[in-house]
Amino acid sequence: MKLGIIGTNWITEQFISAAEATGKFELTSIYSRTKEKAQAFGQKFTHVSECFSDLTEFFTKGSFEVVYIASPNSLHFEQTLQAIEAGKHIIVEKPMCSNPFEMKQLLEKLHKHPEIYCFEAARHLHEPNFKTIKAQIKQLPVIQGANLTYEKYSSRYDQFLAGEEPNVFSLSYSGGALQDLGVYLVYDAIAWFGIPQSSHYYPVKLRNGIDGAGTAILEYPDFNVVLNMGKTANSELPGEIYGLKETIRMDNAAELQKVELVDATGNVTMLSVDPAQNPMLAEAEAFAAVLSETDSLENKQLQQDWLAYAVEVNKVLYELRQSAGIKFLADEPYVDR
Template sequence: MLKLGIIGTNWITEQFIEAVLETKEWQLASVYSRTLTKAEDFAQKFTNDAECYTDLESFFKKGKFEVVYIASPNSLHFEQARAAILAGKHVIVEKPACSNPKEMREIIKLLRKNRGVYYFEAARHFHERNFKMLKQQIKEMDVIQGAELTYMKYSSRYDSFLAGNEPNVFSPRFSGGALQDLGVYLVYNAVSWFGVPQEVVYYPTKLHNGIDGKGTAILKYPNYQVNLNFGKTANSYLASEVYGLKETIVMDNAAELKKITLFDGQGSQRDLTQEVDKNPMLSEVQDFTSVLNDPTSLDSWQQMDDWLAVAVQVNRVMYDLRTSAHLYFDADSKYIQ
């Protein structure tokens, strides 16, 4: 059984724990929260046996877990992952794993020094069957003429922002904003399906505190461009598309891939949809579980390295997009080019 420790007690951690428990290969061992009653109430939903901590140092030093799942505000991911690696714990950290390339480089350096520790960015859709199938499908296209990818969902936290508050997800202090929160999914799609773009530019709609509420990013490739539309202050019902010569792949939603159709441009269409899990985090959990169950094998290392290489590229593209729009975070003050 893999022993899990968690940081962050919001709904996403519940969904993650439900996924790990579904595999029957994990147990919840340790819970960290800033508030003891919150940690205890959270743990009780799943088990009577988990230890609870309110001090992060003790959590990493004494916690009886091997793997930590970090689902805290974005700006805290780096320091928490760093502390975990130094304590010899494997890390599954929510997207975006790092606020900028400087943090990502530090993580890579730490992983080199602490061989045996695994580190995964939890980009859930990247591990789903539909995502992998699309990667293969796009690879087989003779001609690619670009893509239009959309992911835009009104956030309930925007109500709070409009009421005069600054929720973490709309705060530069916490490395928030539309690009970091939802745009990251589409950057994963672009980098995984088309490779690293040659040039990128981001046109955000900024809110009064300077953070991006929504925006459009253009990723230039040698022979085409990929346009990303994402946001947290409006809802979009647009489908997403990848263009071949005559054929077009249509996705209902580029980040929540539930229905995928290939139109051949000559009157026929084919349903490419693969089985979709009820819990959207199950695929990533299954992938991480198979690696963590065999941590000393070379295949496991290679697999983690491959995923990490994509995470590093996504992190760089995200930073280039963000800085193209003069969007800076508190976490960037430590940034040295």
């Protein structure tokens, strides 16, 4: 399948490497804000034949079948709509939309174009260790809650401290710790425990009102799940899920490189397998398998199941932001709704 990309940063390069490693994708088309930047990026890959600096031309004249969108968060929604209209399958980095109002419009558009497959690239959802944890949770006779952490110092934070406002620390671009790193933890919670009854976010706000770090509490009928996220420090805290006498322990609730079961006597059983060198390989393989046979009812259902996760994650992210008084520029058209 011919692949087009929006965005020429490190995560795009990592995804292209994973996609081409599947043997199912071939990068042919690149969009960037300048053609020079697109051409410079394209020189790293073998089959690139098209470089665009106009997004409309990219979608209308590009020969690709699948687009990978890795632009700033606030641009994902409009670019996904353009891709649907252009008849392209879509892999869009999380978060797909800034709020449920955008998500509703996107779902309506997809309903009118059932031939289009749209995936939110929540990579860990497709990894073996993620699925192992989900299966192990089902074996616990009792669940008493979880503590999940993902705190990683952002390379852009130095720029913020110097007085700049990078996209990832901007309300205008739907940035912040919750949208960037917390989304992994919300995926964990919803996929492993279901939809919470209520959710509350306690952010550490920076000078412009964006959340540089924060703690979220998701309330379930019989337990709570605590999410710790941040882009202004590094944390080495493990993630833990509590049974009655057993604990599922992971090195990191997003990376999931090491997963263990600790029993009542302290005995440790290793549950994890060694992850792929490229952390995006599992999702690339999953998307490639589905897109290789789009007429399959099983594949259609898989895509719908993954999209359903994206919808619920989007709702919880919005509820968490609302509880903390964090307003994005993308929310403004819907303030009175």
